[in-house]
Amino acid sequence: MLVLDWILIVVAGWLALGFAGIAALRNTAFVARVLFPAGAVLAAALAGLAAAALAGTPETAVLALGLPDLPFHLRLDGLSAFFLLVIGATSVGISVFAAGYFRHGEGTPPGLMCLEYHLFLASMAMVVLADDAYAFMVMWETMALSSFFLVTANHRVPAIREAGFLYLLIAHIGAIGILLCFGVLQANTGDYTFANMRAQSLSPLWASAAFLLATLGFGAKAGILPLHVWLPEAHPAAPSPVSALMSAVMLKTAIYGLLRVSFDLLGAQQWWWGVLLLAVGLATALYGVVFSAVQTDMKRLLAYSSIENIGLLFVGIGLGVLFNAYGMKALSALALTAALYHVLAHAFFKSLLFLATGSVLHSTGERSLGKLGGLMRRMPWVAWLSLVGVLASSGLPPFSGFVSEWLLLQSFLFTTGLPDSFLNMMVPVLAAGIALVAALAGYTMVKFFGVIFLGQPREPKLADAHPASPLERAGLVWLGAGCVLLGLFPVAAIGLIDPVTQLLVGGGIAETVRANGWLLLSPSSPERASYSPLVFLLVVSVAVLLAVVLVRKFYHGRLRRAPAWDCGYPAQTARMQDSAEGFGQPIRQIFEPFFRMRRELPSPFDAKPHYRVTIEDHFWHWLYLPVARLTAGIARGVGRLQQGRIAIYLLYSFVTLMVLLLVVKS
Amino acid sequence: MSIVGLFAQLLAVILALALAPLLTGWVNQWRAWLQNRRAPGLLQPYCVLHKLFNKESVVAEHASPIFRVAPYIMFGCMALACGIAPTLSTDLPLAPAADAIALVGLFALARVFISLAAMDIGTSFGTLGARREMLIGFLAEPALLMVLFSASLITQSTSLAMIVETLAHQPFAIYPSLAVAGVAFTMVSLAENARVPVDNPATHLELTMIHEALILEYSGRHLALVEWAASLKLFAYSCIGLALFVPWGVAEAGTPLAILFAIPMLVVKLAVGGVLLALIETINAKMRLFRVPEFLATAFLLAVIALLVHVLLGA
Structure with a gap:
């Protein structure tokens, strides 16, 4: 049996779980304790199968679904396997968490939720497997619709319905772009399989049109400027596991689509496509992170941070296209590796953070940063695991976010040697923008973690916050482990990415990296650039341990607890801490x-001043x-035509007929 | 990795740990002299550290473990930073573990932890300090990265050891880009090390303090470690600056005797650098907090210009 068949069995299993949920519509215990954990097991199986298929030869299948003479073509190659791996590995953690998360009292019954959730997972898996435009669009729309219903789970709240409709609208603007793009790609042959699109060689003009339509279509799903507005509305509206799934996995299917079209289906690339992606990506990243820093709702903050990360991914892909257009395979592979590494890293840390906000929300009922604080003592597991996610998200060594940032900056530094002297000059300078974005991300994440988990509780009711359930913790631990392992063993993870870059640009960096040993990450030679997270961690830990031991040995370890000093200021309350607004104030100003x-x-005379x-x-x-x-x-103009009287409509028909007769006569 | 390399590595770290408070004392002494004050002794920072280590640590009642581990993590990060900065020799076994980009990440890691620790107590000053420290950090970090990139583009390497190796051991040449980058680096170092005109290490005036507000709640051994780490940071920055812009005297790989020569060279360079730092601190007034972004944006732009100059002139 082919790996592809096994993957289809997993997908069918997800669907079966979904329909089992319908059978047990209101049986929360059954859905939560049996169906979601079973979904997690299937996700783990999918991740394993995808990892096995990464380096294998492409497999194809034809499913006799859909219209009579239009079956679904499926194909499993390195690129789809990599994204299946992302879907599987991330959703293991999310499904386990969801098992502990969905309870009574939310709008949609749990069984229906279970169907929508598993349909969403299955459609994402099928999107990356699709090998013709028809199957792709059907799956893409299934994905959009199932996620729309998931976002509007709590549909009795008007704001959530509005967020859902905004999401649906922008998703469809994107879908039109993708549909038109496929229309251009098939080059009037009438054959919409991807194999036919690969075989066509479009003129530069039409190729550019296809590329621009793909950027628009997939960009709308990914949330690039200016189509990003749905993200900060839809992510907070959705239940946390759904936000995690959308941000960590669904946005990545858009990245998959962009890579598939621009590298695989379109043959030759043009250099300005890369520059366009670079510029759009950098603008998106900067915009996202600046907005993220001033948010006061924890899930909106993370949604803007997702926009930032999507921007960084576009920058990486843009560099890859730019280098590839000039035939610089090795550099293109390096930039794409950076982008794909960030896909993996972001999938783990962002779902971890979204799920952590879910635990906080369940435990306190608050989403506003201004009403949280001091949860580290009430929810230690969630707090420490969030710290891992926060450090990874800030791009700090030795966690996962740093590796991709490092690779991206390295690919910027290697740019010297582009044939165009202007590009040669501008591209390294753009690295400054990346550095600024990365530094601001750290600012945002310190705000996020510090305001939620540190300090004193800002509301009395926070004293009743309960710790997360064991299943929630288990899901968070899985994702946290992903952040740590991706940070510590980059050489092994690059081995997973190598088949993809081999497929896309015909080159990879894994061979060079492996030649330098498993301990040292070095994309060309250790003299040129190298980074070893394990040694880094080891040295810092040894220094920390030595400091602890030596201080104890030569001095003492005495410690006394006392009230906080605060410069001797006597009357302190929790309200005097910096709020989320206060923390964002310098960013608002700059x-x-x-x-x-x-x-x-407020004026100085207000009795109850409001700011x-x-x-x-x-x-x-x-x-x-x-x-x-x-x-x-x-619409109002067109509405004037509608008079509601049959005579008027008959007149319209008559006039139209007369005009047509005139046209035919002349 | 050679025995000599290992020896040079250990020597560099131990020298940094031992000499860093001395550098702080030296700068303080010169600052006092330049301001017509009577100076504390050169060894004053050691006495302070000894006193603090002997004292009991007082920790706020509701402090979480983050508050207690942060000083150690900051100390560990700075120790590694001193280990990878090519102070004496470019043959360092630790150098491949972290290049220039990782070094910037290392400083950021320490900054994030100490800011989180300041937010942990939940006092008004602590959170204020954390916010200001992160503000300065996010402005300074890209500028520092751009300075290091200018040097990397010249030497075609992001490894600090390789950069210094290339810059120091080749025919003398003046790089216009490095000159501009040097100015940017000085500005960043002033900001990152909480020096006048950005911050004043000797103030507890609530409106102006940044670094002091962060560490307000620390006492005893924790405070000692933070202070020590701060002087290690100053030491690391000075060494990186010296290595980038006046790299002469650093020992090449495979020349054990040159290390002996490198030590007095380093001490002399650091002494001169310390006097210059004291001079800068004396002839400048501390600026308002909201001027700091302008100051650091200037540093950032200068660093970007340095990069452009390199690409335009090829030097």
Whole structure:
């Protein structure tokens, strides 16, 4: 049996679990204790199968589903296997967490939730397996619809319904882009299989059109500027496991689509595509991180942080396209490796953080950072595991985020040697933007962790916060372990990425990296650049241990607990801590042009002073509201035709007929 | 990895641990002299450390373990930073473990932990300090990275040892990009080490303090470790600056005797650098907090210009 068949069995298993959920619609215990853990086991099986298929030869299958003469073509190659691995490995943790998370009292019954959830997982797996435009679009839409229903799980809240419709709208704008892109790619042959698209060689003009449509279509799903507005609305609205799945995995299917179209289906690339992706990616990353730093809702903060990470992925892919267009295979492979490493790293740390916010939300009922604080003592497991996610997300060594950041910066530094002297000059300078984004991400993450878990509880009710359930902890531990292992063993992880870059650009860095030993990560030679997370961790730990032991030995280990000193200030309350607004204040000041900001300041005579600051996205006012007004205007104009009287409609028919007759006559 | 390399590595770390408080004392002494004050003794920082280590540690009642581990982590990070900065020799077994980018990450790791520790107690000053420290950090970090990139582009390597090896052991040449980068580096170092004009290490004035607000709740051995780590950071920054911009005298690989010559060279360079630092601190006034972003943005732009100059002129 082929690996592909086994993978299809896993997907069918997910669907079966979903329908079993329908059978036990309101049986929460059965759904949570049996179906979701079984889904996690299937996810683990999928990850294992995908890892086995990574380096294998491509396998194809034809499923007799769909329309009579349009069966589903499926294909499993290195690229799809890598993304299946991401889907499987991440959803193991998320499903285990979900088993402990979904309880009574939320809008959609648990059994239906289970169906939507597993349908969502299955459709994502099928998206990366699809080998013709028809199957791809069907699966893509299934993915969008199932996630829409998951986002609106708590559909009795109007704000959540609005968020869901916004998501659906932008998802469909993207779908139109993808559909048109496939239309261009098949080059009037009428054959929509990917094999036919690969065989076509488009003229540069049409190839660029296809590429731009793909960027628009997949960019809408990924959340690049200016199509990012649905992310900060939909992610907070969805239940946490769903936000985790959407942010960690679904956004990655858009990255998959972009890679599939721009590297695999389109043959020759043009250099300006890379520059476009670079510019869009950098703008998105900077925009996302600046907005992330000023958020006061913990899930919105993470949603903006996802926008930032998608931007970084686009930068990596852009560099890959740029190098590939000039035939620099090795450098292109390095940049793509950085991007794909970040796909893996982001999938783990972002789902970890989203799930942690879910635990906090369940335990306290609060999503606003201004009403949290001091949860480290109440929820130690969630806090320490979040710390791992926060450090990985800030791109700090020796965690996973740093490896991809390091590889990305290395690929920027290797750029000298591009044939175009202007690009040669500009590209290293863009690395400055990446450095700024990475540093700001650290700022945001310190705010996120510090305000939620450290300090004193800002509300009295936080004293009743209960720790996360064992299944929730187990899910978090799996994802946290992923962050640590990806950080410590980059050479092994690059071995997983190598088949993908071999497939996309015909080169890889794994051979060079392995030649330098498993301990040392070095993309060309150790003299040029090297990084060893294990040695790094070892030396810091040894220094820490030595410091502890020697201080004890030569001095003492005495410790006394006392009230906080705070410069001797006597009356302190928890309200005097820096709030999330306060922590974001320097960013609001420095990056003021980024925000559409309204401030209401109290006058000195107010008995009950209120300070209110509202921050909005410029793009709403620059792009979305004008388009919405225009649409509404056109609709009103068209509405005038609708008079509701049959005579008027007959007149319309008559006039149309006359005009047509005139046209035919002349 | 050679025995000589291992020896040089150990010597570099031990020398850094031992000499770092001395450098701080030297800068303080010169600062006092330049300001017409009577200076504390050169060994004053050692006495302070000894006193603090002897004292009992007082920890706030609701402090979490993060508060207690942060000083150790900061100390460990700075020890590694001193280990990979090519102070004496470029033949360092630890050098491949962390290159210039990882070094910036290392400083960031220490900064994140000490900021989290400051937020842990939940006092108004602590969180204020954490916010300001992270503000300075996120502005300084890219600038530092760009400075290191300018040097990397010249030498085609991000390994600090290789950069110094290439810059020091080749015919004398003046790189315009490095000159600009040097200015940026000085500005970043002032900010990162909590020096005037960005911060004043000797103030407890609530409106202006940054670094002191962070470590306000620390006492006893924890405070001693933080102070020691701060002087190690100053030492590491000075050594990196010296290695990048005045790299002469650092021993090449496979020349054990040159290490003996490198030690007095290092001491002389550090002494001169310390006097210059004291001079900068004396002739500048501390700026308002909201001028700091401008200051650091200037450093960032200078570093980017250095990069551009290198690409344009090829030097």
